[in-house]
Structure formats: C-alpha cells, structure tokens
Amino acid sequence: xxxxxxxxxxxxxxxxxxxxxxxxxxxxxxxxxxxxxxxxxxxxxxxxxxxxxxxxxxxxxxxxxxxxxxxxxxxxxxxxxxxxxxxxxxxxxxxxxxxxxxxxxxxxxxxxxxxxxxxxxxxxxxxxxxxxxxxxxxxxxxxxxxxxxxxxxxxxxxxxxxxxxxxxxxxxxxxxxxxxxxxxxxxxxxxxxxxxxxxxxxxxxxxxxxxxxxxxxxxxxxxxxxxxxxxxxxxxxxxxxx
DNA sequence: AACCAGGACGTGA
DNA sequence: TCACGTCATGGT
Numbered sequence: 001x002x003x004x005x006x007x008x009x010x011x012x013x014x015x016x017x018x019x020x021x022x023x024x025x026x027x028x029x030x031x032x033x034x035x036x037x038x039x040x041x042x043x044x045x046x047x048x049x050x051x052x053x054x055x056x057x058x059x060x061x062x063x064x065x066x067x068x069x070x071x072x073x074x075x076x077x078x079x080x081x082x083x084x085x086x087x088x089x090x091x092x093x094x095x096x097x098x099x100x101x102x103x104x105x106x107x108x109x110x111x112x113x114x115x116x117x118x119x120x121x122x123x124x125x126x127x128x129x130x131x132x133x134x135x136x137x138x139x140x141x142x143x144x145x146x147x148x149x150x151x152x153x154x155x156x157x158x159x160x161x162x163x164x165x166x167x168x169x170x171x172x173x174x175x176x177x178x179x180x181x182x183x184x185x186x187x188x189x190x191x192x193x194x195x196x197x198x199x200x201x202x203x204x205x206x207x208x209x210x211x212x213x214x215x216x217x218x219x220x221x222x223x224x225x226x227x228x229x230x231x232x233x234x235x236x237x238x239x240x241x242x
Numbered sequence: 243a244a245c246c247a248g249g250a251c252g253t254g255a
Numbered sequence: 256t257c258a259c260g261t262c263a264t265g266g267t
Contacts, residue, residue, distance in 0.1 A: 074249040080265060082249085115264040119250080151250045171248055189256090216248055223245070225267095 020214035026051040026214035030161035054206045070154045072114045084114035096128045113213035123149025152190045166203040170237040173219030180229035200240040
C-alpha cells in the first residue's frame with residue numbers, strides 16, 4: 001500500500017524531469033560572469049549561462065564566485081544577486097583574498113542591491129575564511145552546514161554547482177511544484193524531499209544540476225503568482241492515479 | 243499596496 | 256524537532 005504510493009511518487013519524479021527537460025532543454029547552470037575559456041567577454045559583459053558545458057567552474061575564483069552567488073541569492077531574485085556580483089567584480093573582489101581585504105562598509109554597499117546586506121556580509125566573510133582554509137579540498141556537507149549563513153539549500157547548491165557533487169537542491173519552488181502536484185506533503189522536511197529525488201534519479205551531478213534549474217525555470221513561469229500552479233500547462237493532472 | 247524573490251538564524255515551545 | 260519573527264532591497 002505505502003510501497004505503491006512511494007513507487008508512484010518515484011515515477012512522477014522521473015516523469016517530471018523528462019517533461020521539463022523536453023520542454024526547456026539544458027539550462028546551463030550555475031551562471032558565471034566572465035567565465036574561463038570560450039570567447040572574450042569584456043569587463044561588465046555577461047555570458048552567464050552555459051548550456052551543456054558541465055566543465056565549469058574551472059578556476060579557484062570561479063568556484064568562489066558560485067559560492068558568493070549562493071549566498072547573495074538567498075531569498076532574493078537572481079537579477080539582484082547578479083548586480084551585487086557585478087559590483088564585487090568591479091572591485092576585483094571575486095577572489096577570496098581580495099574580498100577579505102575590503103572594509104565591511106565597502107562590501108555592504110556593493111551587495112546592498114541584493115538585500116540583507118548586514119548578515120550577508122557576515123556570511124560571505126565566514127564562508128570566505130573557510131574557503132581559503134580548504135586549499136582545493138572538496139568540503140563536506142556538514143562542514144558547510146557549520147558555517148554561519150549556510151543552511152541546507154545553500155550547502156547543496158555549493159556542493160552541486162561549485163563542486164559537481166550529486167547533492168539534490170531543494171528550494172521553495174521545488175516544494176511548491178511538488179506539493180501542488182500531490183507528490184510531497186506540507187510537513188515533509190528538507191531532507192525528506194531531498195531523499196525523494198536522490199532515491200529516484202541516477203546520482204549524477206549533471207542530472208541534479210539540470211533538474212533543479214528546470215524546476216526554477218518552470219516555477220518562475222507558473223508558480224510565482226497565486227494561485228500557484230493553476231495555469232501550469234505541463235504538469236497539470238500529473239498526479240492522476242495516486 | 244501587498245506580495246514575491248533560486249533562505250538562514252535565533253528563539254521559545 | 257518545529258513554528259515564528261527577523262533580516263533589506265528591488266520588481267511587479
């Protein structure tokens with residue numbers, strides 16, 4: 001009885017991935033300003049997304065840029081977070097040592113546009129000290145969670161997108177889509193939802209990468225204004241038979 | 243004018 | 256564990 005339900009939820013997880021991928025294609029996450037390789041971006045130019053290129057990030061500063069981005073975009077639109085990153089970039093501060101050489105006030109003004117400037121400045125400095133101490137080692141999830149400012153989603157985002165580790169990222173959009181479609185419950189916590197995905201997908205980082213990015217793309221279209229999901233043309237009635 | 247944005251922390255049950 | 260208030264700014 002329960003087993004059948006679990007199995008159907010697992011099938012839905014797989015089915016929704018293929019539907020989203022067929023609809024939107026590869027998403028090219030995590031966005032990077034001026035990433036290494038390929039063409040020429042001048043200062044301020046943004047190539048940002050890089051579909052089907054799973055080699056990024058390559059450099060130490062590109063990894064660092066993603067870590068900065070995961071904190072800057074907490075409860076904030078990517079548009080705002082990106083502006084903050086561009087401000088930091090114009091200070092040459094998308095580099096851990098350079099960032100720590102800045103005064104708090106300078107950092108705060110640079111990231112003001114992304115909101116929560118006081119706590120995000122603390123968070124960024126904390127993770128930067130940790131990042132320098134790592135010296136090219138891949139951090140563990142618990143190490144990340146012990147840093148002030150890094151919770152479940154940010155830890156998984158860093159592991160998945162900065163370090164290519166197969167850790168599924170669960171965000172508010174994920175909860176919204178899968179709750180609306182009857183695949184999770186209101187009271188399912190972060191790790192339970194994470195397990196639903198990880199136990200039904202091949203543990204490949206590029207699959208988790210695309211799935212989370214596709215969820216965000218789809219949710220921005222149909223799950224941002226209430227009533228959430230009502231106009232979703234793709235997943236409507238996907239839960240029939242549960 | 244209220245609501246939302248690619249959340250996390252501190253507190254008190 | 257878990258619900259709740261708080262953190263800040265920008266766009267719709």
